[in-house]
Amino acid sequence: MDKRSLRDCFGKFSTGVTVVTWFDEERQKGITVNSFTSVSLDPPLALISINKSAKAYSGLKGKSFSINILASDQEAVAWQFAGRRQESIKLNWDNSGIAPKINGSAAWLECEQWKEYDAGDHVLFVGEIKQFHYRDADSLTFYQGKMGSTKNL
Template sequence: MDTKLLRQTFGKFPTGVTVVTWFDDEGINGITVNSFTSVSLDPALALVSIDKRAKSLDQMKGRPFTINILSDSQEATAWQFAGRQQEDLQIEWDETGDSPSLVGSAATIYCKPWKEVDAGDHVLYIGEITNFNRTDKQALTFYEGKMGSVAKYV
């Protein structure tokens, strides 16, 4: 199977862009994730999928985490946490609670670890939602390798 073509095929499905953040032994850490989904309302569960090659895989293991659904003004933040250094990017944090969140996100979902599932070349981190908030900001989307505003699709 041509995995490059399969990746491009997956890219035909527009997704939101999140940055998953947590406190670790060195402070605040995070990773850009577009493999995020709701799992259950009762109990309230959400899932993020992390590549096994990512340094973040072991760093977030067993830690409370925040799913920051980025606003359409946070593209530079998405690239920063995807490993592409953004010059002059100033990140504002809310460090209250068990896990940090990015100020300015469209929504935030706070989770405590619930279950980890081995899934091929990824690990699925399922978190039990402990709190959340949302704003009226437009979400950042990812489609065919490009980021943009969900507003252009509405």
């Protein structure tokens, strides 16, 4: 199976854009993730998928994390945590609670790790949602390798 073609096929599904964040020795760390889904309301659970080859995989293992659902004006934040350094970016953090949050996000979910599942070249982390917040803002979307906004819907 051609992996590039499969990736292009997956790209036909538009997703939201999140940055998953955690504390690593009192510093904020994060990774851009679009493999995120709600799992359950009772108990409140959410799932993220992380590539085993990503530095974030070992850094995130066993830690509480926040899923920051990015607002449409946070494309630079998405690229920063996807490994494309954004020189002019100024992040505004909320370090309260069990994991850091990125201020200005459309929403965030603060999670304690609940379960971890092996999934081929990825690991599925299921988090139990302990706190959440959302505001009236358009979300950033990802479709066929491009960032966009829910404003266009």
